Amino acid sequence: MRGHLYGHQCHSLTPAYLNALGGREAACRRYCQVRLELDEGAHAGLAYWQGQQHWVEVCVRTAYTAEYNTIRPQLVANTGGGISLKTLLNVAAAMAGAADFKTGRNSRLTIATLVERTGLGERTIQRARETLKLLRVATEVLRGRLRRRGERFGSHRFQDRGRGWASVWALHPRKPVDNTRIVVDGSIQMAPHPRRGQFCIPSSRREVLTTKRSVDKRAASRRKESKADLEKADAIRKGLLLASKWLRNPRTPVWARRHTPRGWAPALAEPAAHGWTAADLNDAIDAWSKATRMAPDPKHPIAFMRWLMKQQDLAFAPHVLAQIAADQEKVERERQAAAFEAERGRYASAAAEDSPGRQAARFVARRAADSARIRKTQASARENETSPVWITHLSDRGKR
Structure with a gap:
């Protein structure tokens, strides 16, 4: 019999005990089978x-x-x-x-x-x-x-x-709907519609099933009750997207991968709403590590990131600050280039080459160069007069 384990245990019972249990079948159900048996006609x-x-x-x-x-x-x-x-x-x-x-x-x-x-x-x-x-x-x-x-x-x-x-x-296959009709005095008694009354005509099945997406691919709808629920769901969706990109980034610490993107989504919802990126999160972690001279290894990563985000100015993400600094540097370079060009223009619009002023300037420059050359020659002569002269050889007469 189906459901027996280790053989029939009821064979070892005495006849008196079998009678006390209500027969062999009752004893078999009690000692040999460990499953509920259905009544006749259950199916x-x-x-x-x-x-x-x-x-x-x-x-x-x-x-x-x-x-x-x-x-x-x-x-x-x-x-x-x-x-x-x-x-x-x-x-x-x-x-x-x-x-x-x-x-x-x-x-x-x-x-x-x-x-x-x-x-x-x-x-x-x-x-x-x-x-x-x-x-x-x-x-x-x-x-x-x-x-x-x-x-x-x-x-x-x-x-x-x-x-x-x-x-x-x-x-089993789909059971047909019970279309049993109750006829009273020659008229069919119709059951009223549970919501709209007796003569309501339901909407066409074609209208119900004609959607932008296939019914096979369409998940069950979840109706949001208020505007706050819609905003919360949108924030969680942005946080989920940021968490997915962050966990795929090679710079992301290993401890961040203890949780899935769905687990990180609520914690990163607010940074995502302010436009933070995966690189911004890693820059914030590196800045904290450099400031404290500690490598972060939190026991509760989500709680640590919530605390770290509270220490940041979320309105100014690291990439926003870097962009502001780059823009300021570009403006400064453009200002310096404009000043240089203005200076060059001022000199370009000066006097002509053979003007009296330019001739006087060239005369003064030549005289200064001649004076410098004369001074250098005189200084060299004075040094030669004061330096000793060593005799390095003798005449033939002196040797004899």
């Missing part, structure tokens, strides 16, 4: 699926495309939000992998197991399962519950430390 009215891939890619995808906009108000009321097609298909594939291969029934996975296999959150898993029920492609035939005292003891005998039973799901 009544549920069709078999045509395979795991067909159910995920055809049944679920088609039902989402056709009816998601219709069921979304009820989904938001039940779970607090919507869900995208990609996320729904991820959860559906995990549930289909645990179902019976031929029938699509007995899919028994806990929320913790689905979280582990899909990488999504618990609320997202609950929202996805609720969506499958509203789309009428899955039915929860047995709701999970905690195990009773006797069931826990029986499970422990088989090294099963579970505290509860997972829900049992049946995965």
